Amino acid sequence: MNIKRALEWYFTGAITTRPPELLPAYKRIVKTMQEFGRVPSAHVADDDPYHPFVGKKRKSDNVHDFDFAGLRNSVALVAELSGATTGGGAEVDYAIRAGMPVLATWHKAHHASWYITQWANSSCAPPNLQLIPYESEDHLEGIIKTFCSGVQKALPPRNGLYIVVEGGDGCGKSTQSGRLSAYLKEKGYDVAGSREPGGTEQAERIRNVLLSPREKEPLHPLAELFLFEAARAQLFDQVIKPNLREGRMVVTDRSFLSTFAYQGFGRQLGVQTIDPLNQLATDGISPDLAFIIDVDFSQAKIAVGEFGNDRDRIEREGQEFHARVRQGYLAAAERHRNVHVIPYIVNGIDEMQARIRVITDKFLEENVIK
Ligand code: TYD
Numbered sequence: 001m002n003i004k005r006a007l008e009w010y011f012t013g014a015i016t017t018r019p020p021e022l023l024p025a026y027k028r029i030v031k032t033m034q035e036f037g038r039v040p041s042a043h044v045a046d047d048d049p050y051h052p053f054v055g056k057k058r059k060s061d062n063v064h065d066f067d068f069a070g071l072r073n074s075v076a077l078v079a080e081l082s083g084a085t086t087g088g089g090a091e092v093d094y095a096i097r098a099g100m101p102v103l104a105t106w107h108k109a110h111h112a113s114w115y116i117t118q119w120a121n122s123s124c125a126p127p128n129l130q131l132i133p134y135e136s137e138d139h140l141e142g143i144i145k146t147f148c149s150g151v152q153k154a155l156p157p158r159n160g161l162y163i164v165v166e167g168g169d170g171c172g173k174s175t176q177s178g179r180l181s182a183y184l185k186e187k188g189y190d191v192a193g194s195r196e197p198g199g200t201e202q203a204e205r206i207r208n209v210l211l212s213p214r215e216k217e218p219l220h221p222l223a224e225l226f227l228f229e230a231a232r233a234q235l236f237d238q239v240i241k242p243n244l245r246e247g248r249m250v251v252t253d254r255s256f257l258s259t260f261a262y263q264g265f266g267r268q269l270g271v272q273t274i275d276p277l278n279q280l281a282t283d284g285i286s287p288d289l290a291f292i293i294d295v296d297f298s299q300a301k302i303a304v305g306e307f308g309n310d311r312d313r314i315e316r317e318g319q320e321f322h323a324r325v326r327q328g329y330l331a332a333a334e335r336h337r338n339v340h341v342i343p344y345i346v347n348g349i350d351e352m353q354a355r356i357r358v359i360t361d362k363f364l365e366e367n368v369i370k
Contacts (some may be wrong), residue, residue: 001058001161001368003159007037008075009151010077011029011078011079011080013029013081028140035148036152075155076151077091077095077103078103079092079102081103098335101151103132104120105144107134123146135139155284160247161250162289163180163252164289164290165252166329167344169315172293176293177252189248192249194235194252195254196253197228197241199231199238202234203235209227225267232256241283244285255290256286257329257336259274259277260324261328265325265327266322287338290338291341292332293343294325294330300344340356342355
């Protein structure tokens with residue numbers, strides 16, 4: 001299987017001060033990045049004389065209202081921060097926290113963003129941030145080329161496809177992912193199925209510690225998080241990466257999006273804690289296509305007591321926990337590319353599957369090179 005890899009980078013520059021003499025540098029940055037793929041940017045206005053992107057309207061002058069969609073879909077961010085006290089800070093902050101590689105650069109004759117430089121030089125400097133001043137435009141071009149080709153090389157190979165089905169407890173996602181696998185096999189794809197937590201001998205043992213109704217000792221939220229990540233690291237090493245390398249499709253029940261929703265939101269450990277661990281355990285591989293079955297706790301099977309005394313620790317959690325998980329899933333859908341929310345339909349297994357298949361077919365048509 002040969003998969004198209006559409007690389008998207010994101011560029012942001014000083015918007016508050018926007019020194020006019022930097023326009024050529026902005027243009028050079030964008031041109032260099034374009035050699036490696038598409039470059040979306042937030043700071044776009046028809047009438048902006050200093051910005052290289054014209055022809056698109058920006059929604060607002062307030063930095064917090066900028067459309068972050070391009071950033072969400074990007075693999076990395078380059079920020080030009082010369083002359084700005086805070087300019088570009090919101091996007092850089094977002095990208096760092098989302099775990100993407102970030103290059104922040106500024107002309108030596110200017111000051112860079114105070115906020116970002118302080119962060120980079122602090123004891124909690126984010127490992128995904130590079131802060132490099134440039135001396136000339138040629139120097140700048142060199143820095144960006146090194147950065148972009150480094151990011152490109154670090155991206156996992158793309159000859160397989162990683163598809164996940166997610167959702168709150170009792171939404172029937174296992175049924176949906178099983179049917180999707182069968183459908184893809186019928187279409188002639190080589191499909192490997194798996195699940196999280198689990199999928200290897202060791203990871204299934206970790207699953208038992210996490211979920212067996214027999215386990216009575218309460219688990220510290222961090223212990224729970226580390227165990228989910230431990231199982232994930234094992235699954236990626238033993239199953240997901242080898243299968244993707246060999247060009248198979250991997251369809252799994254759950255993924256790091258579960259950790260984002262359950263531990264990040266449900267347990268309220270927060271995105272800053274969850275993101276780097278997810279990144280580490282998956283080696284930066286995220287689903288090419290994901291479905292989240294969006295279910296309200298009261299509609300799910302669990303609420304009508306189908307699990308009885310067999311409920312695991314997480315299923316036993318109350319309504320508020322599950323409501324936070326749901327909110328976490330919706331937040332995940334906002335921030336990751338190719339994540340589709342499928343509304344839960346009571347007694348609607350076939351209908352939900354039909355929706356999943358329509359989206360999958362379209363995705364395959366657009367991305368698989370025959
Ligand atoms: P699941 O595999 O869906 O089992 P079942 O088939 O019994 O529904 O359940 C796994 C449980 O673990 C589910 O409650 C969600 C939870 N979970 C997390 O809290 N974090 C994670 O990272 C993962 C993968 C699962």
